[in-house]
Amino acid sequence: VPRDREPEVAGPARALGIVGAGQLARMMVEAASRLGVRTVVLAARADDAAALVATEVLLGEATDGDALRALAARCDVVTFDHEQVDLDLLHELERDGVQLRPGVETLRVAVDKAEMRKRLATAGLPVPRYEVLGDGGDAPDAAPDPEELAAAIDAFAAPDGWPVVVKAARGGYDGKGVWPVGGEEAARALCEVAVRARTPLLVETHVDIDVELAVVVARGCDGASVAWPPVETAQVDGVCREVRYPGDLEPDLADRAASLARRVAEVAGATGVLAVELFSSDGHLLVNEIAARPHNSAHWTIEGATTSQFENHVRAVLGLPLGDPSPVAAHVASVNVFGAPSKEAGDPCDRMSGALAVRGAHVHLYGKAPRPGRKLGHVTVCGDDPTDVRERAWAAARALGTPVPGSLDAGAT
Ligand SMILES: Nc1ncnc2c1ncn2[C@@H]1O[C@H](COP(=O)(O)OP(=O)(O)OP(=O)(O)O)[C@@H](O)[C@H]1O
Numbered sequence: 001v002p003r004d005r006e007p008e009v010a011g012p013a014r015a016l017g018i019v020g021a022g023q024l025a026r027m028m029v030e031a032a033s034r035l036g037v038r039t040v041v042l043a044a045r046a047d048d049a050a051a052l053v054a055t056e057v058l059l060g061e062a063t064d065g066d067a068l069r070a071l072a073a074r075c076d077v078v079t080f081d082h083e084q085v086d087l088d089l090l091h092e093l094e095r096d097g098v099q100l101r102p103g104v105e106t107l108r109v110a111v112d113k114a115e116m117r118k119r120l121a122t123a124g125l126p127v128p129r130y131e132v133l134g135d136g137g138d139a140p141d142a143a144p145d146p147e148e149l150a151a152a153i154d155a156f157a158a159p160d161g162w163p164v165v166v167k168a169a170r171g172g173y174d175g176k177g178v179w180p181v182g183g184e185e186a187a188r189a190l191c192e193v194a195v196r197a198r199t200p201l202l203v204e205t206h207v208d209i210d211v212e213l214a215v216v217v218a219r220g221c222d223g224a225s226v227a228w229p230p231v232e233t234a235q236v237d238g239v240c241r242e243v244r245y246p247g248d249l250e251p252d253l254a255d256r257a258a259s260l261a262r263r264v265a266e267v268a269g270a271t272g273v274l275a276v277e278l279f280s281s282d283g284h285l286l287v288n289e290i291a292a293r294p295h296n297s298a299h300w301t302i303e304g305a306t307t308s309q310f311e312n313h314v315r316a317v318l319g320l321p322l323g324d325p326s327p328v329a330a331h332v333a334s335v336n337v338f339g340a341p342s343k344e345a346g347d348p349c350d351r352m353s354g355a356l357a358v359r360g361a362h363v364h365l366y367g368k369a370p371r372p373g374r375k376l377g378h379v380t381v382c383g384d385d386p387t388d389v390r391e392r393a394w395a396a397a398r399a400l401g402t403p404v405p406g407s408l409d410a411g412a413t
């Protein structure tokens with residue numbers, strides 16, 4: 001909904017365009033706002049998380065060329081909230097002089113898991129053993145060949161045993177598009193669904209993960225970069241539930257993860273924030289996936305670091321100097337808020353008092369309509385003691401209705 005009057009802006013009228021208007025865009029908008037930067041979001045719906053807070057909202061799809069051109073016409077630089085983009089279309093825009101940050105070459109590596117695996121492996125970086133089926137992500141409508149899929153699953157199952165992991169090359173998030181396949185029957189069922197949905201796939205070895213970690217790097221237009229320290233992440237059913245700085249990461253592992261992430265950022269040639277998700281297995285690090293945008297694993301930096309990932313993303317894509325990523329506390333825990341399983345649990349906004357009563361709890365709600373299992377916000381707590389910050393973050397998330405997964409052993413907290 002373009003507002004009919006240009007807002008009056010004091011100071012340099014830098015305008016940042018954002019494709020997509022989810023919670024990441026919302027937190028970019030918050031950071032931009034503090035710097036006096038105008039934001040224009042391209043939102044699929046008027047009530048998207050960032051559409052509720054941006055300076056200006058354009059309604060349209062991220063894959064609609066006219067909508068993208070309208071966005072580009074209203075801002076200096078265009079960045080991204082999510083990966084559901086059309087690379088050919090973006091390539092045309094870039095050729096016509098639109099400042100996309102990150103650019104198409106980086107997005108190509110980040111939005112397609114097949115391309116990501118290939119590029120990182122070619123650069124000599126460690127990734128799980130994998131096989132891309134058919135043309136992979138290059139042909140978005142390419143249905144996997146059922147026999148090829150069955151053979152690939154077989155080949156991975158034979159030496160390593162079940163399960164194997166099958167992934168959609170494009171379009172996955174929060175574990176949607178990641179299928180651990182436990183046996184032949186499940187493999188057959190998955191083949192049928194994937195072939196019917198024409199989803200390009202890759203098959204990979206099921207990594208015996210000791211710990212999952214993430215490193216987030218911000219890289220400026222001039223190639224200068226800063227990195228936040230590695231964090232430990234905990235996923236349940238493929239979805240990130242909590243992030244801890246520094247968690248239980250051994251300093252040596254953290255150092256190796258940080259340098260690996262910098263190499264990934266170089267290979268991807270990113271401008272802006274780039275997140276690198278890693279597996280540690282038997283002392284070895286593997287790159288699971290990368291995201292060329294701010295990332296759930298660094299929401300803790302809003303209160304837990306001198307400069308947040310969102311502020312540095314805004315700075316980086318606008319060509320401004322990057323800020324100090326140093327943590328401001330010895331320990332930080334950030335827990336995601338999810339919609340309660342039953343509808344009667346209501347809106348977390350109505351349950352705010354309990355969460356705000358938790359000492360030091362920084363509550364972020366994204367303004368999304370509550371639905372069971374939907375990611376609605378996060379809570380961050382900073383402090384001196386790892387158990388204490390984790391307990392308080394979970395207490396606040398629970399007060400907001402977040403179910404506590406038994407496997408995380410956070411139930412008693
Ligand atoms: N090869 C693998 N072996 C074992 N576990 C895996 C493997 N690949 C993925 N997983 C598990 O599934 C989770 C989600 O996988 P992945 O990060 O690829 O999916 P996603 O849906 O794109 O996630 P995100 O929400 O981070 O975008 C991982 O964090 C990990 O816990």
Ligand SMILES: [Mg+2]
Pocket residue numbers: 277289
């Ligand atoms: Mg992931």
